[in-house]
Amino acid sequence: MKFxxxxxxxIGKRLYEYSLVExxxxxxxxxxxxxxxxxxxxxxxxGDIYDKSVPPxxxxxxxxxxLSALSSLEIFxxxxxxxxxxxxxxxFASKILEKNNVYISPVFSGNVEKIEMTDNFGRINxxxxxxxxxxxxxxxxxxxxxETFTExxxxxxxxxxxxxxxxxxxxxxxxxxxxxxxxxxxxxxxxSENVAYTLFDDFDYVALxxxxxxxxxxxxxxxxxxxxxxxxxxxxxxKKSMTIVDIREKGKVEIEVxxxxxxxxxxxxxxxxxxxxxESVVASVxxxxxxxxxxxxxxxxxxxxxxxKQFYPYIVSIGYDNSMTxxxxxxxxxxxxxxxxxxxxxxxxxxxxxxxxxxxxxRGLTEKLVKKVWEREYETD
Amino acid sequence: MKFxxxxxxxIGKRLYEYSLVExxxxxxxxxxxxxxxxxxxxxxxxGDIYDKSVPPxxxxxxxxxxLSALSSLEIFxxxxxxxxxxxxxxxFASKILEKNNVYISPVFSGNVEKIEMTDNFGRINxxxxxxxxxxxxxxxxxxxxxETFTExxxxxxxxxxxxxxxxxxxxxxxxxxxxxxxxxxxxxxxxSENVAYTLFDDFDYVALxxxxxxxxxxxxxxxxxxxxxxxxxxxxxxKKSMTIVDIREKGKVEIEVxxxxxxxxxxxxxxxxxxxxxESVVASVxxxxxxxxxxxxxxxxxxxxxxxKQFYPYIVSIGYDNSMTxxxxxxxxxxxxxxxxxxxxxxxxxxxxxxxxxxxxxRGLTEKLVKKVWEREYETD
Numbered sequence: 001m002k003f004x005x006x007x008x009x010x011i012g013k014r015l016y017e018y019s020l021v022e023x024x025x026x027x028x029x030x031x032x033x034x035x036x037x038x039x040x041x042x043x044x045x046x047g048d049i050y051d052k053s054v055p056p057x058x059x060x061x062x063x064x065x066x067l068s069a070l071s072s073l074e075i076f077x078x079x080x081x082x083x084x085x086x087x088x089x090x091x092f093a094s095k096i097l098e099k100n101n102v103y104i105s106p107v108f109s110g111n112v113e114k115i116e117m118t119d120n121f122g123r124i125n126x127x128x129x130x131x132x133x134x135x136x137x138x139x140x141x142x143x144x145x146x147e148t149f150t151e152x153x154x155x156x157x158x159x160x161x162x163x164x165x166x167x168x169x170x171x172x173x174x175x176x177x178x179x180x181x182x183x184x185x186x187x188x189x190x191x192s193e194n195v196a197y198t199l200f201d202d203f204d205y206v207a208l209x210x211x212x213x214x215x216x217x218x219x220x221x222x223x224x225x226x227x228x229x230x231x232x233x234x235x236x237x238x239k240k241s242m243t244i245v246d247i248r249e250k251g252k253v254e255i256e257v258x259x260x261x262x263x264x265x266x267x268x269x270x271x272x273x274x275x276x277x278x279e280s281v282v283a284s285v286x287x288x289x290x291x292x293x294x295x296x297x298x299x300x301x302x303x304x305x306x307x308x309k310q311f312y313p314y315i316v317s318i319g320y321d322n323s324m325t326x327x328x329x330x331x332x333x334x335x336x337x338x339x340x341x342x343x344x345x346x347x348x349x350x351x352x353x354x355x356x357x358x359x360x361x362x363r364g365l366t367e368k369l370v371k372k373v374w375e376r377e378y379e380t381d
Numbered sequence: 382m383k384f385x386x387x388x389x390x391x392i393g394k395r396l397y398e399y400s401l402v403e404x405x406x407x408x409x410x411x412x413x414x415x416x417x418x419x420x421x422x423x424x425x426x427x428g429d430i431y432d433k434s435v436p437p438x439x440x441x442x443x444x445x446x447x448l449s450a451l452s453s454l455e456i457f458x459x460x461x462x463x464x465x466x467x468x469x470x471x472x473f474a475s476k477i478l479e480k481n482n483v484y485i486s487p488v489f490s491g492n493v494e495k496i497e498m499t500d501n502f503g504r505i506n507x508x509x510x511x512x513x514x515x516x517x518x519x520x521x522x523x524x525x526x527x528e529t530f531t532e533x534x535x536x537x538x539x540x541x542x543x544x545x546x547x548x549x550x551x552x553x554x555x556x557x558x559x560x561x562x563x564x565x566x567x568x569x570x571x572x573s574e575n576v577a578y579t580l581f582d583d584f585d586y587v588a589l590x591x592x593x594x595x596x597x598x599x600x601x602x603x604x605x606x607x608x609x610x611x612x613x614x615x616x617x618x619x620k621k622s623m624t625i626v627d628i629r630e631k632g633k634v635e636i637e638v639x640x641x642x643x644x645x646x647x648x649x650x651x652x653x654x655x656x657x658x659x660e661s662v663v664a665s666v667x668x669x670x671x672x673x674x675x676x677x678x679x680x681x682x683x684x685x686x687x688x689x690k691q692f693y694p695y696i697v698s699i700g701y702d703n704s705m706t707x708x709x710x711x712x713x714x715x716x717x718x719x720x721x722x723x724x725x726x727x728x729x730x731x732x733x734x735x736x737x738x739x740x741x742x743x744r745g746l747t748e749k750l751v752k753k754v755w756e757r758e759y760e761t762d
Contacts, residue, residue: 057467057469060469061469063473064469064472064473064474064475064476067474068477071476071477086438088438088441088442088445089438089441091445092441092444092473093448093474093478093483094445095445095449095453096449096481097474097477097478099480099481100477100480100481102474102477
């Protein structure tokens with residue numbers, strides 16, 4: 001059983017002011033070609049199909065074309081919802097699409113959908129688990145009392161009980177401990193989203209989505225496919241790829257990582273205006289690259305952007321790093337730490353605004369509110 | 382070829398403050414049963430599947446269940462988009478769904494999709510034309526210079542050129558001249574939306590959507606299916622139905638209209654508070670009806686709503702008709718006439734606010750703005 005593992009397409013995502021529609025079309029077309037030449041039996045997409053739960057029409061069209069192109073290859077397609085997707089929207093018509101070997105996981109209701117297949121090496125089962133948070137498990141199971149992602153996922157995994165005499169693949173969209181984050185994932189505020197990869201020990205391959213860098217976690221066969229494109233400058237050094245998984249007899253899994261070459265790459269440049277418009281520097285950058293520029297000139301130049309644009313037409317941001325900006329290092333806002341609970345973040349803001357700690361009533365209200373917000377976010381699915 | 386003709390499901394539509402989710406589920410379940418017992422070959426749905434171009438998740442789930450239930454009957458399903466639908470969203474995965482005899486018209490690009498079928502009587506073609514406005518035709522055809530709906534539709538119909546030696550069905554969502562409106566359709570402001578039914582002369586049956594009352598227009602075989610539920614009090618006297626169309630040999634079309642019975646009906650009551658809570662009046666109204674009440678008491682009663690709610694739990698609106706309200710007949714706003722162009726409506730408001738006519742500059746700006754608004758509305762699809 002040979003399949004392509006993809007994830008985190010984030011169709012509809014923008015890079016600063018730039019639409020990535022054409023870049024996304026391009027990379028998905030390239031993926032279709034790679035799927036074709038690699039003679040896979042199927043494609044597995046591990047969540048975050050769209051960037052928004054209500055994707056723009058453009059994005060829907062792109063995904064429609066991609067899905068149609070893949071389906072015309074007469075291969076199976078497995079899709080789960082990620083934290084960016086509205087699973088109910090994504091899984092529209094899924095019961096009918098199944099007849100054409102297009103499997104889209106339904107809204108999580110406690111059960112993990114199992115798809116049974118067979119090849120020359122015997123039986124192989126795919127388990128489809130869309131992104132879940134502890135609240136989803138609480139809704140589905142009255143007897144679940146856990147609070148953490150690990151507890152929630154463990155509870156659900158214990159229900160699966162796969163037949164380990166045959167081959168099993170899990171498709172999941174979670175943050176697995178030890179994996180390396182970028183800045184562009186939206187990680188659950190309040191921390192402890194991560195789950196242990198040892199939860200997946202019964203599976204011959206775990207096709208993960210959520211983190212943007214392609215990587216194995218814990219063992220070679222628990223893998224993030226990564227995004228097909230670089231979606232932020234924190235991903236600038238990533239080598240984006242499509243993962244080809246070949247599961248032969250039980251215990252034998254071969255992995256091949258095929259590079260994905262974008263239409264436009266991301267480039268960071270730092271130097272004085274004079275340096276950056278130097279012919280050799282300009283020549284070293286693909287002219288259609290998205291460029292993030294940091295100028296080191298001590299004297300700000302009003303027309304710097306106009307000058308630079310003549311050499312770099314896709315500038316996404318421009319900033320200064322000089323003695324002035326280094327001195328004037330006022331922090332206007334702060335990054336939200338994953339280690340803090342939402343209530344703590346609210347309280348910190350409260351203290352800044354009111355110059356006193358919260359009292360118990362205020363703290364109680366905050367906790368209620370935070371709880372309500374999370375529950376409601378669940379409801380919208 | 383025997384098929385059920387439906388239209389204007391408007392899934393997600395609300396009645397005043399009331400959700401109609403349960404009513405819609407109920408009527409669609411009843412429709413599935415009727416489809417089953419009537420042994421049809423297919424179901425045709427002539428647009429306005431959803432009430433909003435971005436339907437709520439509830440609505441998507443309801444439509445998903447309906448479509449799955451119909452598809453499990455192994456019949457064909459034809460769906461076009463109406464003016465309330467985002468055709469691009471609606472037609473997601475349509476290329477794959479076609480393999481399961483689910484045909485959803487794509488975004489109008491100038492061509493009218495043709496589906497060819499055969500039965501014991503020979504060949505029969507279905508033409509799928511989603512809702513179009515003149516601007517859609519202008520975008521698709523540079524040589525189209527018409528302004529009206531009739532010109533636009535005629536232009537498109539002329540391209541179809543159906544083989545009239547076989548049977549032809551057109552599925553369309555437009556306002557056809559002579560048909561009877563309700564208050565609940567959203568008719569193109571600016572008037573002249575209506576098209577002549579004679580445009581459809583080449584078709585053995587025309588399955589129309591847009592108007593909420595089931596009715597034939599011009600001839601028995603050009604028909605609006607109507608909404609499955611009453612969606613406003615202007616529809617209170619409608620007899621909602623599903624139309625069963627049996628097209629036998631060329632020239633022989635049999636129509637059967639099967640009543641659809643809602644879970645909750647609409648009722649209008651008028652009288653004094655005392656009269657309306659009289660036992661015989663209360664007994665004459667199904668207790669779960671949505672009720673619109675007009676009180677005729679000369680003295681307003683503060684607790685009237687509370688009293689009435691004990692007898693009529695689903696009151697959607699309450700008003701007074703007495704000597705005071707009849708005298709105090711100030712018109713706060715006015716209905717928008719279909720005969721007026723949008724520019725005229727804006728100018729009328731301008732005059733009211735500024736006590737003078739628009740000058741040419743202002744009139745020019747208004748025209749530009751109105752044009753831009755309509756073009757943009759097209760773009761969102």
